[in-house]
Amino acid sequence: MATATVTSKGQITIPAQVRASLGLDTGDRIEFVDLGQGKFAIMAATHSVKDLKGLIRKPAKPVSIEDMNQAIAEQGSRAE
Template identity: 40%
Template sequence: MTTATLTTKGQITIPKDIRQHLLLQTGDKVDFTLTKSGEVLLKPVTRRVDEVFGRLGKRKQKALTPEEMDAAIRKRLAERKA
């Protein structure tokens, strides 16, 4: 179990393994939800696409053209019918 200590100002530091799992970065917002059973859920606040652009890194292969995508779909459908 991962624990954190509450400061006199009511602050905690989210442990590194939890931050990494939730992909949290400096300045990110989190939501705390109190459940009926008394547990607290911590969830990252959903962000717009332009705020997370570039986090996945560079593509390893070139993007397909619409024609190449259509051909791949036709091929997959033909394989399923066979």
């Protein structure tokens, strides 16, 4: 298990094993995600929204704004 010590300034050094596992490099950002019950997950936050381009395929047929609004309205009426 990797451990770190908090300095008087509230800083820690992330152990090399953890940095390697997260793919972190100098200047990268991380996020602390509250899992509840005093537990947190550390996630690399180095990727921009632009990195998501191409992850989702375009629909086979275009969807109109009216169709989207109708789907939202139907889903909203079921949630109540």
